[in-house]
Amino acid sequence: MNELELQTIAEITIRTLWVCGCALLLALAIGIPIGIVLGSKRFLGRSIAVSTVNAGMGAPPVVVGLGCYILFARSGLFGGVGLIYSLTGMIIAQTLIAVPLVIGITLAAVGSLDDEWNLQVRTLGIGRVWRLWLLVREIRMGLLAAVIAALGGILSEVGASQMVGGNLDGKTRVLTTAIMMKTSQGQWEQAAGLAIVLMGLTLLVAGVLTVIQQSGRTR
């Protein structure tokens, strides 16, 4: 593999991390508060909201991508904004894929806290902000699972990235779309090389998060 190819692979890898990283942070910022509210409050329509989230957790990325494409395309509702074939558009699509996963796992973690814990916290007589802080601390393992699931989901998806990003060289090409492209071009060695980078990245992320999680358990 020559220097130019390595440079291209590095560029694609950095872009992949940027898109997935932004989407993950956005999804956590949106998903965790919603998950906590859905998990701890009782209100009318809650079960509908929860089933919507559960359905969203299984939404195929390619369907989310199609939806975004229809909205972002020139003829679409947001056609004038110029989101199609842009990194911003890709980040939005991936955020939409990750948000239901974050909400679902957060709300499961909140729901798994037993009544005794709630009672204990209430007897402390502390303010709402502190109670929330204790809650987040208590469910941190669940939140880590949310991070793992969300990142795994968006790092490996190809449908939305292809449709919304368009796999444009030097602009919106990410690892998964590049693997698809190289495969369809019969350049299987290069596809395999990119696949190894993607696998390595996935293992690295999983490894780092597992180490954090293990150290959290022993405390």
Place this chain on the structure above:
Amino acid sequence: MTPAANQSLIPASRARAHIFYRRLSLAIALFALCSHAISMPAAAADRTLILATTTSVRDSGLLEALLPTFEEQSGIEVRVIAVGTGAALRMGREGDVDVLLTHAPSAEAKLVDEGIVIRRTPFMKNYFVIAGPSDDPAGISKADSPISAIRLIAENESRWVSRDDDSGTHKREKSLFATAGVDGHPQWQGFERTGSGMGLSLQVAGELRAYILSDIGTFLAFHERIDLKALSHPAESLKNIYSILQLDPTRFARPIASSAADELEGYLLEPSTQKRIGQFGQQRFGRPLFTRLHSKKRDP
């Protein structure tokens, strides 16, 4: 993410949570399995022919119009694999398929020279089109040839969408740019490389209001939806010849269905099939997509 990674997140003291996470990880594992499962093709039957062709041929619908009759007459089941020209030729090179149907004369000639393809038979043709937005910012509709149209686009540094995928169409694009004296790897802002098939690239060109080189079939299938117009006129430099390529069966460990491939070639050259090729597309697009090639001249 493995299910095991999720499972080890369980706080030991929380039995209820434990069960929940176990179910959750099982669900995630099942979901991952379902979404990643790849259906394996069934083992090849006795009289099957694996045909590798390009996406533009498949997307035109021509094979669906021609193959059922052939299958009925010959009793041969044809499995069509539609990939980019690069992948199709590579599959032929590796002996993964029985016969090829492509439109990249120079790349095909290489396989002939290497002895991998023992016979290359052109059987139909049409013309590539240079399409673009109807306001035609580079003014190429007034150009006297496709080459000067490319020159105008390069001079204006107009938006251009390149497939950049080593396909037959991309090979033609490169040779057009080379003939026009434009740098072989143009780098102006607005020169986009999709690395994708014709349909996807046309969509990108439509969204970006860019110029693009396309085969006529895929263009006609897409042009209304993407609001691009054909701005070129048929010319020698845009001629697009489709050939059927027979592989040398002695080169591969896997048996090549050569006799079935010969039968398919004979069928494509039959006058009645040639007539149907010449009429194909009339109904759907109001004009035929291909011109038949009567010549039975075989090279080499």
